[in-house]
Amino acid sequence: MLSGLFKLVFPALAGIFLLASCTKDPEIPLSGTYTPELPPGFPELKIPESNPITYEKIQLGKALFFEKGLSRDSSLSCASCHRQENAFSDPGPVSTGIGGLTGIRNASPLFNLAWKADFFRDGGVQSLELTPLNSLHAKNEFDSNTAEMLERLKRSTEYKRLFKIAFNDTITINGALQAMASFMRSMISGNSAFDEYLTGKTDALTESQIRGMNLFFSDKTSCSECHGGFNFRKEGFFNNGFFEQYPDSGRQRITLLESDRAKFSVPSLRNISLTAPYMHNGSVNELSDIIEIYNQGGFANPNKSEFIRPLGLSEEEKADLVSFLNSLSDYAFINNEAFRP
Ligand code: HEC
Ligand code: HEC
The missing domain is CATH 1.10.760.10 (Cytochrome c-like domain)
Incomplete structure (x- = not known):
């Protein structure tokens, strides 16, 4: 009896709520x-x-x-x-x-x-x-x-x-x-070819991108020491040795510590092919130039991270890393109507 009543009343109520929210x-x-x-x-x-x-x-x-x-x-x-x-x-x-x-x-x-x-x-x-x-x-x-x-x-x-x-x-x-x-x-944003690959779509990445991914997450490059995790960034501030001079003192502006001079927040590498130019001052235009500088170990700096050192990458390995970075772009995100006026 009670449940019968419930069955009668509940759909009616649900209908009202639906109408109210619409x-x-x-x-x-x-x-x-x-x-x-x-x-x-x-x-x-x-x-x-x-x-x-x-x-x-x-x-x-x-x-x-x-x-x-x-x-x-x-x-x-x-x-x-x-x-x-x-x-x-x-x-x-x-x-x-x-x-x-x-x-x-x-x-x-x-x-x-x-x-x-x-x-x-x-x-x-x-x-x-x-x-x-x-x-x-x-x-x-x-x-x-x-x-x-x-x-x-x-x-x-x-x-x-x-x-x-x-x-x-x-x-x-x-x-x-x-x-x-x-x-x-x-x-x-988390809908890139790389994300598809993670969910088991093995053909979402090319051979070169897969080689680049393995290098990226390896001790040979240490990229993921800083650009790790679901968002390709860890919290923290580092000097990655990209410049000889740092007119922008970076983290030191906040902490005033000499040990924080020329350190910057780690950027996510998601959508990286869409966000050129690069680095805090926007002075690097190409991903291939970035890989070249990391491969050389960057410029000397008292605060440079120990992970930044000559990597000894072959031409193919450098190209593979760039291909991998290109797999991190989320085209659904940049075309999503929800983010348009
Ligand atoms: C010690 C930490 C660290 C390591 C290791 C590291 N990075 Fe970075 N990376 C940074 C920081 C910090 C920046 C931002 C520097 C700046 O703003 O000047 C950066 C910037 C970048 C950028 C530009 C991002 C942007 O939006 O401007 C790319 C691409 C990049 N790194 C790729 C890599 C790759 C590939 C590797 C491995 C070869 C690597 N990084 C290793 C800390 C690191
Ligand atoms: C004239 C250009 C300009 C305008 C307009 C602008 N921004 Fe920015 N925004 C920047 C720059 C440059 C940075 C990086 C500054 C820095 O790191 O010191 C930034 C950084 C940010 C960040 C930090 C992101 C992160 O990952 O740390 C947020 C959030 C942000 N802006 C939101 C906004 C919002 C919201 C507005 C509008 C109210 C806005 N911005 C207007 C240029 C702009």
Whole structure:
């Protein structure tokens, strides 16, 4: 009797819930907690307790990411320097901000940031929520401030609506930062030929790429000592010996320690064929040049890692390493509509 009633009532209830979630906002296809299907081998999504991730926050964060009104003269958005076709990096060696002013560093690609412990090439910021403030204030980026940002957003009925949906609140700076961080955490990339190979599709990689992969993970090159793990990077700061002179002191800017001079955060090598030019200053253009410099053991530097030493690679081995790096690009990611305005 009871179960019969249940059978009658439950489908009806389910129908109501379905209707409720579909009609909430026609432009937001999904609502509530963001639960992506993670690429194989990725650890659980890391979300801070203070900023639970929802589809509504992601939607608002995306609008802000593409919002030119955040820059002083409304000429630039985050996406001006972080372009989807380049895995959200900048094809220029350094980026150009307001009034043509340039910075000193190559814009980092943006993906798999939910798992990153610190941000920027010197690790100067520990919370993804705070990263947009750097661009907002930098004279050579948005040259604006939080008061101006709030003022401008408040003039828009569309943002009023999006904040209401995301936070059930009025427009706030904290909300804007939380939403942008949520959007960036949703930029997950793990669908390359290499990933397919890992799931058992043995023809996803060429013979040369497989040889390159084995070299990459071997003691002969030690590449994976720093570029290891599911995201091809380990936490930490290293000098990889690429330059004779380091006008940018890197990690030392934050810690002030001589032992941290010219050390930089390890970049992920996912999507590497899409993110040229390379290194903190964007001064290296070709992956083959990178392999050449690593093979020679780099330039002498008191802080150079012991893993950087002459490798004695043959021409074929160098070519294999480049082929392997080319297998790490995720074309579904750079074509994903979810990351378009
Ligand atoms: C004028 C170009 C420019 C604009 C505009 C810009 N960025 Fe960046 N972004 C950079 C550069 C350059 C870096 C690397 C800076 C460094 O490491 O010191 C960077 C780094 C980052 C990082 C660190 C990534 C990591 O892995 O450490 C994040 C996150 C980020 N930007 C988000 C944003 C957001 C969000 C916006 C918009 C609010 C934005 N950026 C606007 C140039 C820009
Ligand atoms: C001691 C740690 C370490 C080892 C070992 C190492 N790297 Fe790196 N790698 C780094 C760091 C740090 C950077 C960033 C340097 C900078 O920003 O100037 C980097 C940058 C790169 C880049 C450019 C990434 C970008 O987005 O600009 C590539 C490609 C690369 N490494 C490939 C390799 C390969 C291939 C090997 C093995 C032959 C290797 N690395 C070994 C630490 C290391």
